[in-house]
Amino acid sequence: PGDTLMGMNLNSGGHLSHGASASYSGTCFNVVRYGLDENYNINYEEVEELALKHRPKMIICGTTAYSRKIDFKRFREIADKVGAYLLADISHISGLVVAGLHESPIDYAHITTTCTHKQLFGPRGGLILSGKDAKEKLKGEDITLERKLQKGVFPFFQGAPIMNQIGAKAITFEQAGTEEFKQIMQRIVDNSHTLSECLVKKGYNIISGGSDNHIVLVDLSNKGITGDVAERVLEQCGVIVNRNSVPNTSKANGAKHPAGIRIGTNSISQRLMTESAMIRCADLIDEVLTHVHGDSVETCSVDEAVKADVLKKVKELCKEFPIPQYEDKF
Structure with missing residues (x-):
């Protein structure tokens, strides 16, 4: 709580959970919000300027009402310039990512999240993923990102597995791999x-x-x-x-x-x-x-x-x- 994070402005198509003032993310953290350029695309120049000025600990790239593709590579380059973690929330486009119709953020973002009930057509639930950064140690901590995520789920938040949901997700993933x-x-x-x-x-x-x-x-x-x-x-x-x-x-x-x-x-x-x-x-x-x-x-x-x-x-x-x-x- 109190750390600085960056997320997309709600009026530009950002999600409530990415730093909106009505959400816990907008009240527990110091939020810097970025928006769109004159063509209604994400303003990456503004993202970089704000990141260099405010030095956030995390940058969130993800949307809920944005109809264009997201440049995850550019976001990672900006995050690396200021030493920030990059979180990609692809809940709205995860099906397109699986199908190869949108670039995957998995090896650009430190953490990728998605729900399983929107474009994956599965049960209410979600996924927390990490790619090439999974084995890297967190800044100033003697623990890998992978281990930190595991401990954050269990035992910190989750007390026991929800077996019916796990089964439903497995079927969802099988279907997502089909032609x-x-x-x-x-x-x-x-x-x-x-x-x-x-x-x-x-x-x-x-x-x-x-x-x-x-x-x-x-x-x-x-x-x-x-x-x-x-x-x-x-x-x-x-x-x-x-x-x-x-x-x-x-x-x-x-x-x-x-x-x-x-x-x-x-x-x-x-x-x-x-x-x-x-x-x-x-x-x-x-x-x-x-x-x-x-x-x-x-x-x-x-x-x-x-x-x-x-x-x-x-x-x-x-x-x-x-x-x-x-x-x-x-």
């Missing part, structure tokens, strides 16, 4: 590209102009709709997105009324939806958001005819692309 999994990951990226392009053609402002992963981050400022209203009316019509802050928008919006929404292509790609289905998804989103009444969650609504039409189309789309192994549920 089918790689194909789904490629579909995730392809669908994200297509969905972004379709929404741009309809006049929506896509942060950074597109996506390299599963995330499509939409700034709704030019549509006169806040993210919380968009989230609510889309949910009423069977389309699930989440409200999300977007860069360079008024702080007055706040977390409850952010200026954008975050759309992900993981689940729809797991359902084997095609790029042509993304065109239909973009049409559904636009159909709802162009027929919104009210400017708050309490007062917002959609024309009943539009709502009925979209719900019908959503059901048809889900029937056409059912959850694998649940085909007979429709």
